[in-house]
């Protein structure tokens with residue numbers, strides 16, 4: 001069976017390796033010809049994983065049509081702000097039944113739309129559109145270190161299709177029908193990881209990090225419930241699981257952006273220029289704000305991250321303001 005993967009960054013490459021290890025032929029779309037050349041000739045993505053040998057079952061190309069040719073399903077693994085454009089391009093090369101798994105974490109700028117809704121607008125047939133999310137740093141998944149994730153879809157058949165394509169002894173995949181919950185968890189945890197990074201960068205300790213993580217989970221839960229998702233999803237792999245790993249792992253770009261860039265007055269553009277990698281939380285703190293206002297949900301940490309990253313608020317002063325709000329019950333708004 002052939003599966004297509006759109007995006008040969010860290011996560012697209014790691015997922016292509018998982019699929020190929022499971023016996024699939026993988027068509028991998030990459031933007032840069034030199035990445036395609038290295039993958040096909042040397043079985044390496046020299047840009048992101050120079051030390052990992054990729055399966056010979058992965059064939060890269062810069063052509064959507066070639067990537068999708070005879071594929072039974074497609075994984076979309078680009079940064080979330082590119083999803084609409086990818087969906088538009090895919091509309092020319094996939095039929096109305098092709099299962100689509102979105103592996104990006106974020107929400108659309110300006111509209112606040114979540115990935116499945118964006119893809120549905122471009123491709124139609126929501127039941128064939130699923131999302132993948134969980135505590136899954138690509139650096140560990142590509143090495144076959146034990147990890148688990150959630151495939152969420154309104155259709156159990158689509159969820160099971162992708163679960164079975166991805167699951168193996170070291171990559172457990174669970175299914176869920178709470179797409180909105182899983183999508184919001186994915187967008188949120190990146191914002192909180194920036195907050196935790198800033199907190200460590202300011203010299204605060206583990207108590208502060210744990211407070212941000214758990215109060216971040218409370219924000220996440222309020223938003224998930226307001227948008228029609230299930231609070232329990234926030235306790236699962238896509239919620240607490242991914243929150244913990246992104247806030248605590250040395251691999252997290254979001255945390256590193258907060259700790260090493262934001263507290264030193266360095267910008268998102270600086271991070272991207274230095275690392276060629278995305279910081280999804282930097283955009284998500286703005287897109288979640290659109291949703292928060294629409295649903296009347298209180299997101300104090302998310303709003304503080306937005307003020308620091310986009311409005312030049314001083315991190316230490318912003319942290320003090322965060323602690324100066326009226327005292328309330330722990331699970332207000334739920």
Ligand SMILES: NC(=O)C1=CN([C@@H]2O[C@H](COP(=O)(O)OP(=O)(O)OC[C@H]3O[C@@H](n4cnc5c(N)ncnc54)[C@H](O)[C@@H]3O)[C@@H](O)[C@H]2O)C=CC1
Nearest residue numbers: 008009010011012077078079080104105136137138277278
């Ligand atoms: N890296 C990880 O461990 C994980 C990442 N994700 C999510 O997967 C998504 C992709 O992230 P990564 O693979 O980490 O990306 P990355 O940060 O490793 O690399 C950026 C990718 O975006 C591509 N790109 C940049 N501008 C582009 C454009 N204009 N058109 C097409 N492609 C463009 C680059 O070629 C590269 O493939 C993000 O939403 C991320 O949150 C999800 C789980 C794990």
Ligand SMILES: O=C(CO)COP(=O)(O)O
Nearest residue numbers: 134135136137252253254
């Ligand atoms: O989503 C991820 C891990 O599950 C990756 O997080 P970062 O983008 O912060 O590296």
